[in-house]
Amino acid sequence: MWTIAGEGIHPIHEKRLTSSVTVGDLRLPGKVVIPLSQHIGAPSEPLVRIGDSVRKYQKIGEAKGFISASVHASISGKVIAIGKFPHPSGNQSHSIVIESDGKDEPMEGLTEHPDYLSLDPKELKDIIVNAGIVGMGGATFPTHVKLNPPKEKKIDTVLLNGAECEPYLTADDRLMVEMPREVVEGMKILMHIMGVKEGHIGIEDDKPGAIEAMRKAASGTGIHISVLEKKYPQGAEKQLIKSILGREVPSGGLPMDIGVVAQNVGTAAAVYNAVRYGIPLIERIVTVTGQGIQRPGNFRVRIGTLLEHVITECGGLVGEPGKILFGGPMMGIAQYTLYVPVLKGTSGILVIPKEDVLLEDFTACIRCGRCVQACPIRLLPNMYSVLAEAGKPKDAEKYYVLDCIECGCCTYVCPSRRPIVHQIRYIKAEMRKAKNKVA
Ligand code: SF4
Ligand code: SF4
Incomplete structure (x- = not known):
């Protein structure tokens, strides 16, 4: 049996909600929103115009350069919009919107x-x-x-x-x-x-x-x-x-x-x-789970399907949601709207009920060292947290902050509930900004 070198953590893992649920299909969405940027690197460039008819599997965005990826139509239908739409990253992203013709007609000649x-x-x-x-x-x-x-x-x-x-x-x-x-x-x-x-x-x-x-x-x-x-x-x-x-x-x-x-x-x-x-990447398996969703399960989801459609297909929400994450509880990204699309990298959708979301504010670092012990990369998360709070992000560079994989172990174990990963992301963003200024 193999294991990681650093301490790591053993969070409540709650996989029992879906681990024995066979992968199922969702009904075809009425429309899909396919961002031209679903990957690390340059966004792809549109190959279609508003009004074009497209078939399932058809390439609709061409990779731009070596570090980029093409995107394909995940349903057949008509292109009804090309423009900026909400993206799960929290930003707006250039996307191609396809309205379904209900036929799900595949492209010929694969x-x-x-x-x-x-x-x-x-x-x-x-x-x-x-x-x-x-x-x-x-x-x-x-x-x-x-x-x-x-x-x-x-x-x-x-x-x-x-x-x-x-x-x-x-x-x-x-x-x-x-x-x-x-x-x-x-x-x-x-x-x-x-x-x-x-x-x-x-x-x-x-x-x-x-x-x-x-x-x-x-x-x-x-x-x-x-x-x-x-x-x-x-x-x-x-x-x-x-x-x-x-x-x-x-x-x-x-x-x-x-x-x-x-x-x-x-x-x-x-x-x-x-x-x-000859089938391009137009769908993936997504775990839709959490105590806040009526029917948790694993589903084959077309890329570009909106969160709203996925939730409806899973029987809707249980009460009021506190947080809906794309991804899991450790590394997932909280969504602010139900009109964001499932992407090639969306492995899960987690709905956490309102009563399970902790709203207490964080307090001072008590130097307990738990975050240091938990860090699998053997970094100094406490140091990053304190430096970010003091407004000195540049000073974190000498403590190898760029090696942080943003796993969230430090935040999970911190008794002062310090938002360490958010602070690390802030530090990295400031470092990127400073680098771009010099360049
Ligand atoms: S988020 Fe970064 S600093 Fe925190 S435990 Fe993970 S690797 Fe270490
Ligand atoms: S776990 Fe929290 S309180 Fe303890 S040293 Fe790390 S940042 Fe400070």
Whole structure:
């Protein structure tokens, strides 16, 4: 059994609400809002105009540059608007709005590759680029970028992340239980592209069904299923690499610096569907959960579906919501409107009832050190908190604040309820601003 180096935490994980709920489908939404920016990097550029008819799978936004990703129509219908609409990040984002024609008509001529492992790596990478695949664990880094490391970086291992350590979320768990073959075949394609023989899939030990299904599917392939201790943030990329391979990503570095390409299990399944059937990334599994939703479950959701539609399809809210998060309770982002769309990186929607949201203000740091002990990167969260409060964000740089993965362990354990992650984000934003000024 592998585990992370730092202390980490053991939050209430509440996965029982959805862990045994089979992935279901939602009724087709009446419209979708597809942001041109759902990934790290440059937004894509629209390929359609208002009034155009589009079919499901049709490319409607072209990647702009290398670090970017294309977007595709997730339903058939008519483009009724192109402009700025609410985005789950809290900002407004350029988006294409498609009104459904109710037919869900797919585009014709998708290219299938039954013998996909005989394809050239370059050809496979082109398929992945065209399918608009990004990291589906939430990071949303364009997948093809990770598959094109600079020549001097020698990759020897592909690692798939099936840890899903974030409380409440079970989308990856259900994917591995119900569709293990897609994940393993996707992994084989990734290994073929990178020309490596070593592959690992990390899964936390609270997912016995997924472990069994993946072991069966991976049997005889040489892909190892690595069982990890249930601990947060076991699934953070750098922690996963350290736990399974014993290698440490250097401060400010990337997994490719130590010979590793890491992807999420959902990304591997998306790669398989793109390569085998020519299907671009237009839907994903989302866990809709929390004590504030009538019918929690795991659902296949079309990209661009509005939160309002998802909630209605899940039977509506239970009482008054205190918070609705995209993502889980540790790293999720609170939403201010129901008119935000599900994105390629939306692994979960969590509805917390009003009575469960703590509204007390934070108090002074008592230097208890709990945040330092919990930090999986072994940073000094207390220092960042105090410096942010004192209005001295620049001073945090020398304490390696940029290595913070914003996992939220420090905030979770702080007895003074200090909003440490928010303060860290403020520090990072100030540092970015200062850097842009100099540039
Ligand atoms: S949010 Fe950052 S500082 Fe806080 S525990 Fe996580 S990595 Fe450490
Ligand atoms: S846990 Fe909170 S109170 Fe304790 S040292 Fe960290 S910031 Fe201060």
